[in-house]
Amino acid sequence: MSPPDTLRRRTDPLIGTVVGGLYRVDAKIGEGGMGSVYRATQLAMHREVALKVLRTHVPADEKIQLVERFRREALATSKLRHPNTVSVYDFGETPDGVLYMVLELLQGATLSQVIRAAAPLPPERVAYIGKQIAKSLAEAHEVGIVHRDLKPDNVFICDYHGDPDFTKVMDFGIARLLTGDESHQVTRTGMMVGTPRYIAPEQAMARKVSPAADLYSLGVILYEMLIGRPPFEADSAMGLAMAHVNDPVPDVVVPGLPEAINEGWRGLVQALLTKNPKKRPQQAGEIAHWLSQLELDARRFRQEGQSATWTVQVASPGQAPSTYEGPSPKATVTVSRAVGERRAALWIAVAAVLFMALGGGLAYFLITLGDPSTPSPARGPTIAAEQAAPTEVPAASSLAAAPAPSPRTQAAPASAPAPAVDRGAPPEAKAPT
Structure with missing residues (x-):
């Protein structure tokens, strides 16, 4: 054994060992509140993998329940097959009681690092990354798995077959694993687990958690990518918690975009950030x-430029959405600014003639109804790698934003890839850090 290997063994006794008789631990590649992540080799297949060792602090009398919960959660997440979800290959427990999971090894950067290096991101890129997150959530939600701690640190951006923004969602079920079976994630000490900057209001108030909580977190992530900062910020944990619960959603305005496209973004973000989970969109596939x-x-x-024709996502006039407050993604209006301006001019000319013939009231009525360049307004809301662990905070009171990792520069692509369908099998691996 070389001197560097000996030094690494002294500092981390797991390095150089074979876990479960199958995985040789080669090097530590990450560490956080949940535990540590190692690069390992699956000996039988000569395949590099990521080995996540979970750090658990529970009394001895609760260890049996923890291990059983770990097996259930790991088995459930290992069945997720969507290419935008990090694959779980294996899981187990070492003879000395250490719980571990074996994941695909990725190479790239977390979305948190990308945001810190390049935000605000181009709307085209935001939409492309966001729809991949939504597709990953859609599969998980269909089988009853709620992430509960969706944040940029749990989203990995990697280069896959020339796609520099191929997106992977990590750590499904980990937050629930560490806090128990209760759907609202309240620990035995009365503390609620979550990452404050991205937590849904119902999580902040220790209420029941549903897939709508993940969609709220996605809304926060979309806003941060678009604008360059989160929608809610505060100097104190209490202030951040109360902002998610009470503060109105800031307006979404991307400089340089036509109002029609801004209206689409505004409607989406406001719908996702609706305070009442029952009035949010309910289907991640719909968001994708x-x-x-x-x-x-955006493309x-x-x-x-301004002569482009785009689709504005707005609710049909006089039609209330059936499942949530906000614009319906199924109702679309096609708007061409150049054509709209010409039609507006025609209506003004017609109205001028009518004004002289019939009086101003009828002309005003026709102008108001006849301008096709004005879009309908969106309705607002009613009121494997290791990252930092979900922050423990008093339920419905204080939350503190977790520090972001150091950024790794990643250039934005000239244009986001176009497909609206899944891209096939996931990448075979290199590693998140």
Whole structure:
């Protein structure tokens, strides 16, 4: 054994050992509140993998329940097969009681690092990354798995077959694993687990958690990518918690975008950040479709400018959405600014003649109804790698934002890839750090 290997063994006794008789631990590649992540080799297949060792602090009389919960959660997440979800290959417990999971090894950067290095990101890129997150959530939600701690640190961006923004969601079920079976994630000490900057209001108030909580967190992530900062910030843990619960959603305005496209982003973010989870969108697949349309609109505008035709996501006039407050992603209005301006001019000319013939009232009525360049307004809301662990905070009171990792520069692509369908099998691996 070389001197560097000996030194590493002294500092970390796990390095150089074979875990479960199958995985040789080669090097530590990450560490956080949940535990440590190692690069390992699956000996039988000569395959590099990521080995996540979970750090658990529970009384001895609770260890049996923890191990059983770990097996259930790991088995459930290992069945997720979507290419935008990090694959779980194996899990187990060492003879000395250490719980571990074996994951695909990725190479790239966390979304948190990308945001810190390049935000605000181009809307086209935001939509492309966001729709991949939504597709990953859609599969998990369909089988009853709620992430509970969705944040940029749990989203990995890697280069896959020439796609520099291929997106992977990590750590499904980990937050629940560490806090128990209760759907609202209250620990035995009365503390609630979550990352304050991205937590849903119902999590902050220690209420029941549903897939809608993940969609709220996605809304926070989309806003941060677009604007360059989170929608809610505060100097104190209490202030941040209360902001998610009480503060109105800031407006979404991307400089340089036509109001029609901004209206689509505004409607989406406001719908996702609705305080009442029952009034949010309920289907992640629906959000993926919405983001695909916004990606297409952003690309058209970049390529064609003001003469482009884009799709505005708005609710049909007089029609209340059935499942949530906000614009319906199924109702679309196609708007061409150049055509709209010409039609507006025609209506003004017609109205001028009518004004002289019939009086101002009828002319005003026709102008108001006849201008097709004005979009309907969106309705607002009613009121494996290791990252930092979910922050423990008093339920419904104080939350503290977790520090972001050091950024790793990653250049934005000239244009986001176009497909609105899944891209096939996931990448075979290199590693998140």
